[in-house]
Amino acid sequence: MDQVISLEIKERVGYIIINRPKANCYEINFHKQLLSCIEEAIQDDNIKAIVLKSALDKFFCAGADVKVFQQNSVDENKLMVEYAKKVANLLHTSKKITIASIAGHALGGGLELAMACDIRLASEGNYFLGLPEIKLGLMPGNGGSQYLIRLIGAGKALELLISGDNLSPAKAFELGLVNHLLKQNTFEEEVHAFAKKIADGPLEAIAAVKQSVQKGIELSLEEGLQLESKLVDTLYDTDDAREGSLAFVEKRNPNFK
Numbered sequence: 001m002d003q004v005i006s007l008e009i010k011e012r013v014g015y016i017i018i019n020r021p022k023a024n025c026y027e028i029n030f031h032k033q034l035l036s037c038i039e040e041a042i043q044d045d046n047i048k049a050i051v052l053k054s055a056l057d058k059f060f061c062a063g064a065d066v067k068v069f070q071q072n073s074v075d076e077n078k079l080m081v082e083y084a085k086k087v088a089n090l091l092h093t094s095k096k097i098t099i100a101s102i103a104g105h106a107l108g109g110g111l112e113l114a115m116a117c118d119i120r121l122a123s124e125g126n127y128f129l130g131l132p133e134i135k136l137g138l139m140p141g142n143g144g145s146q147y148l149i150r151l152i153g154a155g156k157a158l159e160l161l162i163s164g165d166n167l168s169p170a171k172a173f174e175l176g177l178v179n180h181l182l183k184q185n186t187f188e189e190e191v192h193a194f195a196k197k198i199a200d201g202p203l204e205a206i207a208a209v210k211q212s213v214q215k216g217i218e219l220s221l222e223e224g225l226q227l228e229s230k231l232v233d234t235l236y237d238t239d240d241a242r243e244g245s246l247a248f249v250e251k252r253n254p255n256f257k
Helices: 028-043 065-070 074-093 109-116 131-136 143-152 152-165 169-175 184-199 201-218 223-233 240-249
Strands: 005-010 013-018 049-054 058-063 097-102 106-107 119-123 178-180
Touching: 005 028, 013 028, 013 152, 013 184, 028 049, 028 074, 049 058, 049 184, 058 065, 058 097, 058 109, 058 178, 065 097, 074 109, 097 184, 106 109, 109 143, 119 169, 119 184, 131 152, 143 152, 178 184
Parallel strands: 013 049, 049 097, 058 106, 097 119, 119 178
Antiparallel strands: 005 013
């Protein structure tokens, strides 16, 4: 089995790199390797933020390998989808912030991977983002519809899902599907600077904020405020909170652990 997913560490940022030419299309072994790398990055104390990126110039990920999908039995395809869901859930629920670094086509299950991450950083360029499953008589099955409505709203999400139309990076940024649209010639440097800023932050507080946002959006305002109070109570007596306060008083940058 070829190794198509790898993990590299740079300044406390864990880079999970996809390299399955020609388009980073996935099948079950792809997802097994990806799941293993994400688990390793989550468990490694030297990694404080996780970036999912492609080693290919033109593709982030083009989704399922259609040839493999056609050759598989229905049960084999269902198992592949289950692994894809496990990957998406792990990216979404990790206490560490996950960032999708998109500089090429992100289509179908590839865009679902990116949407499962907490943050999406996109490069300017001539490529597309989209969920074209409807054109195959299908719909997204790895969380795509649910992530999309939470990112851009129900009306726009429904339109994209039933049309299968693609978006340019600029349009994806305009709709709020990606957080930042960055210059091509400085893209990798800007992604790393963004991820490193998170990696240098207070990990426990960042994890609490992530939980507050993800769970709070599903709650009433009253329930969300109760959740926020419960989470902030866990932070007052942490080393990072003490360091943050001391650094403020001493007028210096904090050195979070």
